[in-house]
Amino acid sequence: MNRRLIVLCGRSFSGKSRTAAWLADALPGVVVSLDEINAERGLWGGDGIPLEEWAHTNEIARHRVGDALDSGHTVIVDDTSSPRFLRDGWRELATSSRSSLALVYVDTPIPVIMERLAANRATPTRGDLTDEVLADHLGSFEPPAADEDAIRVQPNTPRATVLEKINRRLVRDIGPDD
Incomplete structure (x- = not known):
């Protein structure tokens, strides 16, 4: 079974959740x-969350990811x-878990992040950050x-290019016993 894990990395308001959603549709994946998870736990990161609570959220996420991989799903982790x-x-x-991995760095310039934050504050589509x-x-x-070999995605990177890079990385990461 080819287990596939895609981990998103990027600053707040960089577009990770949007990227995760379209990747889930395109691959498909969960x-x-x-x-x-924080919202389920009654926590809101926009006001700051203590490190011990983030650690607990991360542990919950690891269990969910492991269970989904064990069930044969492609998993996309949406986090900074x-x-x-x-x-x-x-x-x-x-x-x-004998899964192939692709690290995707959603590298949005800080001025674009600030524009998105201002637009969200004017017309909220998601939670704010202090x-x-x-x-x-x-x-x-x-x-x-550099040694992490991340796939770098910027706001103008075509989705087809992102998918191609992810698929190449996931295929390359499969070992001979998989």
């Missing part, structure tokens, strides 16, 4: 969203995936390093 140790955790899960939480997030975000 989305595990850490924001949705910063800092690196979180991405390394997804790599470990992919290895232990300026303090956003500043902390933007300042502490760790983009993938």
Whole structure:
């Protein structure tokens, strides 16, 4: 069975959730969203969430991803995936579940993020972030390093190109015993 895990990485308002949704339709796959898990738990990241609560949310997500992979689903993880140790955790899960992995870095320039945030504040389509939480997030975000071999997606990257790169990565990642 070819188990496939796609981990999204990017700043708030970069377009990760939108990317996750169309990937789920195109591949097809299931989305595990850490924001949705937080909402189920009565937490809202826009006001800041204590680290121990994020750790618990991440553990819930890991169980859901593992169960979905075990059921043969392609899984898309919708999260900022910063800092690196979180991405390394997804790599470990992919290895232990014998899944192929693609890390997709949704690399949206900060001015575009700020435009999206302003538009959302004028006409809300999703939850807001306090300026303090956003500043902390933007300042502490760790983009993938070169050795992480991330697929970089920018706002103008055609979807067909993104799918092609993901599929090539997932095929390349399949070992001889898979």
